[in-house]
Amino acid sequence: MDICTGANEKKGMVVAMEKILIVDDSKTSRKFLKNMLTESGYEVVAEAVDGVDGVEKYKEVHPDIVTMDITMPHLDGIDAVSEIMRVDPNAKIIMVTAAGQKSNVVEALKRGAVDFIQKPFEKEVIAEVIKKVMEEE
Ligand SMILES: [Mg+2]
Numbered sequence: 569m570d571i572c573t574g575a576n577e578k579k580g581m582v583v584a585m586e587k588i589l590i591v592d593d594s595k596t597s598r599k600f601l602k603n604m605l606t607e608s609g610y611e612v613v614a615e616a617v618d619g620v621d622g623v624e625k626y627k628e629v630h631p632d633i634v635t636m637d638i639t640m641p642h643l644d645g646i647d648a649v650s651e652i653m654r655v656d657p658n659a660k661i662i663m664v665t666a667a668g669q670k671s672n673v674v675e676a677l678k679r680g681a682v683d684f685i686q687k688p689f690e691k692e693v694i695a696e697v698i699k700k701v702m703e704e705e
Pocket of ligand 1: 592593594637638639640
């Protein structure tokens, strides 16, 4: 992991490619998201199949952004947010939600998630949310 070169690289017009971790128990959702993110110029560095796996992979790859499904076995997305925020209080986690999960989204935001995107996925919307999240600080 190289922490020293980042600052200089970001001074120029070229912005580093954001590294993304996808956490979702649905293989289809992961594939969809990965395709969209890749097409938008992001680098998907890892995929996790449930909340426990998500926390582990977060520690391994230290991504810039996490997309987090809510309903998953072993550890759901809400508790995974708590775990990751404990590991890294600056983590940027975007919840991926289906319709009718408003109260879950509110809870996830309370626990430290920064934003959310809704299924069905739209490439432009996802890219816009990630851009917004990366600009905040
Ligand atoms: Mg799920």
